[in-house]
Amino acid sequence: MKNIFEGLPKNLGEEVFEILARSETVKIERIISKGHTSPKIGWYDPESSEWVIVLKGEAILLFEDNEAVRLTEGSYINIPPHKKHRVDWTDPNSETIWLAVHY
Secondary structure (H helix, E strand, O other), X not given: OOOOOOOOOOOOOOOEEEEEEEOOOOEEEEEXXXXXXXXXXXXXXXXXXXXXXXXXXXXXXXXXXXXXXXXXXXXXXXXXXXXXXXXXXXXXXXXXXEEEEEO
């Protein structure tokens, strides 16, 4: 058995994406951020739905229509396919641990 809060990298120079489980139709990943954001150019434009929960920390997602959503510990959101978005902010003082389910 593993723990979602164990094995955190000490140096978070870059955001960390770790696939925890995968099938033909579903991918579950742990994402660890600390002050990381999406590149200022371009948007995530996923082919599939994405359900995301923040387990620790805080983040702000920005959607192409300028809607901003603040996620705090325990907050989750379902993002439908092709809803363009990006990470606009994550807490620079503490790790933000996300669980993302792509389906």
